[in-house]
Amino acid sequence: MVTSRDWSVYVHVPFCEVRCPYCHFACFVNQDPDFPLRYVRAVERELDFHSGRLDSARIVSLYFGGGTPTALSAPARKELCRWLGEELRPRFAPEAEFTLEANPESLDPRVLDDWLEAGLNRLSIGIQTMHPKVLEFLGRRSTPASNLRALDLACQRVDNVSADLIVASPLDDWTGLLRSIDAITSHPVSHISAYLLEIHADTRFGREVAQGLWQPSPNDQQADLYLRLVQELADRGFHAYELSNFAQPGRESRHNGRYWTRDPYLGLGPSAHSFDGAHRWWNHRDAHRWCESVEAGTLPVEGREHLDRRAVRRERILLGLRRDEGIPEAWVEDRSRLVDDYLRAGLLERVGPRLRATPEGWLLLDEVVLRLCD
Amino acid sequence: MSIDPSKVRNFCIVAHIDHGKSTLADRLLERAGTVALRDMRAQLLDSMDLEQERGITIKSHPVRLDYEASDGQEYVFHLIDTPGHVDFHHEVSRSLAACEGALLVVDAAQGIEAQTLNNLYLALEHDLEILPVLNKIDLPSARPDEVTHEIVDLIGCDESEVVRVSAKTGEGIDELLEAIVRLVPPPKPHRDKPLRAIVFDSVFDAYRGTIAYVRVVDGIIRTGDRIRMMGGGQIHDVMEVGFFRLSQIKTESIEAGQVGYVATGAKSVAAVQMGDTITSDAHPAEEPVLGYVEAKPMVFSGFYPIDTDDYVDLKEALEKLQLNDAALTFEPETSVALGFGFRCGFLGLLHLEIVQERLEREFDLELIATLPNVEYHAVLQDGTEVKVENPSKMPDPSELSSVHEPFVTVSVITPKEYVGGMMTLTIERRGAQTGMEYMDTDRVKVDFEMPLSELVVDYFDKIKSVSRGYASLDYELLGYRESDLVKLDILLNGEPVDALSVIVHRSTSYEWGRDLCRKLKELLPRQMFEVSIQAAIGGRVIARTNVKALRKNVTAKCYGGDVSRKRKLLEKQKEGKRRMKSVGSVEIPQEAFFAVLKVER
Ligand SMILES: Nc1nc2c(ncn2[C@@H]2O[C@H](COP(=O)(O)OP(=O)(O)O)[C@@H](O)[C@H]2O)c(=O)[nH]1
Ligand code: SF4
Ligand SMILES: [Mg+2]
Numbered sequence: 001m002v003t004s005r006d007w008s009v010y011v012h013v014p015f016c017e018v019r020c021p022y023c024h025f026a027c028f029v030n031q032d033p034d035f036p037l038r039y040v041r042a043v044e045r046e047l048d049f050h051s052g053r054l055d056s057a058r059i060v061s062l063y064f065g066g067g068t069p070t071a072l073s074a075p076a077r078k079e080l081c082r083w084l085g086e087e088l089r090p091r092f093a094p095e096a097e098f099t100l101e102a103n104p105e106s107l108d109p110r111v112l113d114d115w116l117e118a119g120l121n122r123l124s125i126g127i128q129t130m131h132p133k134v135l136e137f138l139g140r141r142s143t144p145a146s147n148l149r150a151l152d153l154a155c156q157r158v159d160n161v162s163a164d165l166i167v168a169s170p171l172d173d174w175t176g177l178l179r180s181i182d183a184i185t186s187h188p189v190s191h192i193s194a195y196l197l198e199i200h201a202d203t204r205f206g207r208e209v210a211q212g213l214w215q216p217s218p219n220d221q222q223a224d225l226y227l228r229l230v231q232e233l234a235d236r237g238f239h240a241y242e243l244s245n246f247a248q249p250g251r252e253s254r255h256n257g258r259y260w261t262r263d264p265y266l267g268l269g270p271s272a273h274s275f276d277g278a279h280r281w282w283n284h285r286d287a288h289r290w291c292e293s294v295e296a297g298t299l300p301v302e303g304r305e306h307l308d309r310r311a312v313r314r315e316r317i318l319l320g321l322r323r324d325e326g327i328p329e330a331w332v333e334d335r336s337r338l339v340d341d342y343l344r345a346g347l348l349e350r351v352g353p354r355l356r357a358t359p360e361g362w363l364l365l366d367e368v369v370l371r372l373c374d
Numbered sequence: 375m376s377i378d379p380s381k382v383r384n385f386c387i388v389a390h391i392d393h394g395k396s397t398l399a400d401r402l403l404e405r406a407g408t409v410a411l412r413d414m415r416a417q418l419l420d421s422m423d424l425e426q427e428r429g430i431t432i433k434s435h436p437v438r439l440d441y442e443a444s445d446g447q448e449y450v451f452h453l454i455d456t457p458g459h460v461d462f463h464h465e466v467s468r469s470l471a472a473c474e475g476a477l478l479v480v481d482a483a484q485g486i487e488a489q490t491l492n493n494l495y496l497a498l499e500h501d502l503e504i505l506p507v508l509n510k511i512d513l514p515s516a517r518p519d520e521v522t523h524e525i526v527d528l529i530g531c532d533e534s535e536v537v538r539v540s541a542k543t544g545e546g547i548d549e550l551l552e553a554i555v556r557l558v559p560p561p562k563p564h565r566d567k568p569l570r571a572i573v574f575d576s577v578f579d580a581y582r583g584t585i586a587y588v589r590v591v592d593g594i595i596r597t598g599d600r601i602r603m604m605g606g607g608q609i610h611d612v613m614e615v616g617f618f619r620l621s622q623i624k625t626e627s628i629e630a631g632q633v634g635y636v637a638t639g640a641k642s643v644a645a646v647q648m649g650d651t652i653t654s655d656a657h658p659a660e661e662p663v664l665g666y667v668e669a670k671p672m673v674f675s676g677f678y679p680i681d682t683d684d685y686v687d688l689k690e691a692l693e694k695l696q697l698n699d700a701a702l703t704f705e706p707e708t709s710v711a712l713g714f715g716f717r718c719g720f721l722g723l724l725h726l727e728i729v730q731e732r733l734e735r736e737f738d739l740e741l742i743a744t745l746p747n748v749e750y751h752a753v754l755q756d757g758t759e760v761k762v763e764n765p766s767k768m769p770d771p772s773e774l775s776s777v778h779e780p781f782v783t784v785s786v787i788t789p790k791e792y793v794g795g796m797m798t799l800t801i802e803r804r805g806a807q808t809g810m811e812y813m814d815t816d817r818v819k820v821d822f823e824m825p826l827s828e829l830v831v832d833y834f835d836k837i838k839s840v841s842r843g844y845a846s847l848d849y850e851l852l853g854y855r856e857s858d859l860v861k862l863d864i865l866l867n868g869e870p871v872d873a874l875s876v877i878v879h880r881s882t883s884y885e886w887g888r889d890l891c892r893k894l895k896e897l898l899p900r901q902m903f904e905v906s907i908q909a910a911i912g913g914r915v916i917a918r919t920n921v922k923a924l925r926k927n928v929t930a931k932c933y934g935g936d937v938s939r940k941r942k943l944l945e946k947q948k949e950g951k952r953r954m955k956s957v958g959s960v961e962i963p964q965e966a967f968f969a970v971l972k973v974e975r
Contacts, residue, residue, distance in 0.1 A: 010935060195930040195931050196926075196930040198929070198931070219924070219925055219926045219927075220925055220926075223925035226926070243928065243930070244931060259932065259935045259937070265935055267935060273936045273938070274935075275935060280937065280938050282936070282938070305938060314944065314945075315937055315941055318940060318941060318944060319932070319937065341903075341959055342902075345902065345903055347902070360925075362928060363925055363926045363927075364902055364924065364925070364926065364927055364928065365927075365928040366927045366928050366944075367924070367927050368902075369944065370944060370947050370948060370951065373944060373948070
């Protein structure tokens with residue numbers, strides 16, 4: 001077991017108010033009023049399982065994702081925030097990053113206050129788009145107005161705010177995308193995550209597309225939108241430090257960054273993933289199953305793998321090329337013919353001893369990585 | 375085992391495909407009491423899965439029947455059901471050599487068809503007594519009198535000699551059995567002469583080695599004898615002999631005049647070639663039964679494993695199939711595009727398809743088969759001749775003095791209203807008519823000469839479709855003739871893809887080039903670079919197009935630290951990619967190699 005002083009903690013909150021038609025995350029619409037509190041207690045207990053690991057460690061980042069963390073019931077939230085303040089906060093490294101994912105419609109000043117009190121210093125808001133038709137298509141319950149209200153509120157209370165965008169859904173075009181960017185960047189937002197819409201088979205969108213009810217927007221169009229987006233955000237002072245993540249200087253997400261640099265993190269809650277430098281393991285995806293396991297005093301782990309050298313190598317390339325820092329060219333020196341092809345085609349570029357993907361290369365990263373990994 | 379030779383009748387059944395050979399064999403088996411009713415199923419002799427499924431007979435199937443005739447005597451029939459497809463002429467021919475008579479079966483509704491004629495001529499070449507059988511008289515569409523006249527005209531027999539049967543209902547079968555006793559001559563065996571037995575088929579058995587299906591012409595074979603192949607020269611010790619029921623029945627010996635099997639223990643069918651004559655090693659005969667003619671492959675195709683790791687398995691599978699199929703040839707070859715594989719030779723397209731299907735089914739191999747081609751003879755400037763079995767190996771035009779290709783005579787019998795369509799098709803395929811003859815008021819037999827290469831791809835299917843299935847076809851090799859042929863190469867990003875080269879007539883090369891490029895454009899997935907597709911003859915590009923570059927394939931979100939999933943996906947894709955073939959940096963999916971087949975002509 002690798003021990004490290006610096007750990008990140010991810011907490012998965014599986015509750016959502018509705019199920020978005022494109023979503024393949026582990027979340028559900030809860031009907032049991034007692035379950036959220038049970039869930040919170042189980043999270044607390046799950047951390048205890050790892051106390052040995054964390055005793056000598058510092059928490060450099062904490063991230064509440066979901067699901068919709070802001071959708072927790074009030075008693076559950078109160079308990080969670082109490083615990084955070086009392087148990088977790090004392091272990092924080094100085095300037096630890098503490099992020100919460102929030103849906104605009106469930107972001108409420110009182111909710112926010114509780115979290116701020118627990119130590120929150122970064123907020124990631126699921127704006128997705130400012131286009132009313134697209135919001136509707138995406139099955140979001142927010143409106144352009146509620147999006148704006150959420151941005152206002154967030155920026156008043158929190159210094160470090162990130163907005164999420166979904167790019168290239170079928171109704172999306174450059175004008176619409178620009179409108180969303182305008183709305184976001186007219187606020188003091190310091191970070192933007194922009195994800196190309198992915199259609200997963202086991203979602204409503206996936207089924208609709210399979211039935212031929214509609215078609216994802218064409219690849220070329222998606223590529224055009226993405227390239228313009230990268231340029232536009234750069235012009236507005238947000239540089240792409242990862243293929244879907246854009247930040248003002250110094251405002252890169254430290255938590256997500258640690259995934260890509262393969263630093264250790266502990267995941268709590270259903271479906272959460274953990275990594276200690278040599279192993280990866282992941283929790284039961286089903287919230288009740290996870291909960292029952294924790295309550296029974298057993299690790300709620302569904303699977304675990306030890307990474308051999310080849311796996312490590314693959315991960316490094318696969319994750320490294322997602323970042324603007326890229327990878328040392330030496331990692332792929334056995335693929336120099338391909339690398340030359342990609343350099344010539346403008347998919348990769350050389351920065352000193354390192355190779356990194358260009359925006360065109362990012363668009364084809366799955367293809368590039370597939371061929372560069374042995 | 376001693377049987378009075380005068381009580382033996384050796385005959386085969388020949389017919390155009392689907393006229394009812396196998397069904398008729400079923401009835402004879404049933405009537406002669408060989409098969410208990412509970413074992414009866416249709417097409418009993420077709421034992422291979424493929425034969426049952428496709429309803430075609432691929433191998434010769436011998437069986438022995440015991441028949442008590444109306445004269446109160448017991449007779450022993452050796453019946454051989456022969457393959458019914460033009461590809462297997464050779465097998466038919468060898469089976470005929472084992473018999474004294476042939477039942478020429480004609481469908482009472484269809485009348486005489488192309489293969490009826492060819493089979494008849496073959497049987498006559500072997501001096502067989504022809505017993506004409508009019509089958510399917512139960513069909514409402516049967517035209518028994520008319521077809522009987524056709525038969526009478528054809529073989530010059532008496533109307534009364536044509537036995538009318540229905541292999542379906544059993545009507546007329548008793549008469550047929552009696553006619554066999556009466557008309558098929560008994561063998562004239564010479565028990566005391568040195569052993570001669572003709573091998574008309576052979577199968578490989580894991581325990582007993584190669585088992586030769588034989589007709590003993592002279593002498594006797596016993597278990598334990600040391601035998602010699604007159605053509606091949608191999609010596610074998612006889613492990614077992616016997617005769618055929620539905621399974622093989624062991625006996626002590628088989629004698630002149632009889633049909634049976636000889637287990638040789640030989641580890642390969644090549645050591646017991648079909649058509650060869652078995653003789654005694656101690657007292658060899660002087661002359662073989664048949665002038666030994668090797669079955670020559672007419673059609674070639676490159677077989678490549680999709681997964682390169684399967685090369686050795688493919689080799690072993692081909693070797694195994696060859697144990698049972700002497701007409702199958704294969705030689706290792708390498709292709710820039712496809713890697714290591716084999717250039718395989720076949721009797722014809724059906725043979726090719728069957729081998730491919732068996733490799734896939736029985737050996738679980740996934741293959742890419744290149745477009746079938748014929749063997750070309752290229753004469754170089756310096757006068758030397760090279761045989762070209764792989765289009766990509768055709769010498770450069772600058773070195774060539776001439777190219778020769780095999781021609782065949784084709785006869786097509788068709789209702790007259792389809793003659794026009796058929797002629798158009800045939801002329802497009804460089805066919806030249808050599809004769810035309812009315813079979814009756816409605817049907818015409820047209821003879822052509824055409825290059826075999828034009829026939830092998832899909833001529834047969836096309837003929838069937840222009841004639842709504844009514845035309846029948848047969849063909850025979852004529853010889854090599856000079857043609858104005860060119861090699862058309864396909865280049866992807868400037869690099870030739872050897873497996874896509876085709877040899878075509880100069881007059882149609884432009885259309886070919888254009889259509890091939892267009893088809894490939896449809897079949898090539900977009901890649902990370904733009905791909906140019908060119909068709910070229912001797913380095914000169916005659917058609918081109920391109921496939922635009924792929925621009926997006928990325929997982930936008932690597933969520934919540936779930937790196938394992940992403941990596942496993944990558945590993946799965948890597949597995950899939952191993953199966954892709956590539957030339958230069960262009961990755962080519964399997965389907966693209968069939969592009970040539972799919973070009974609409
Ligand atoms: N109605 C009818 N159908 C028959 C008769 N004999 C054969 N068939 C059918 O004709 C088809 C071809 O018969 P098959 O024995 O496979 O022909 P083969 O290709 O010559 O072996 C099959 O569907 C048989 O059931 C017959 O006497 N009457
Ligand atoms: S809010 Fe987020 S987690 Fe919940 S269903 Fe929608 S996309 Fe999925
Ligand atoms: Mg048959």
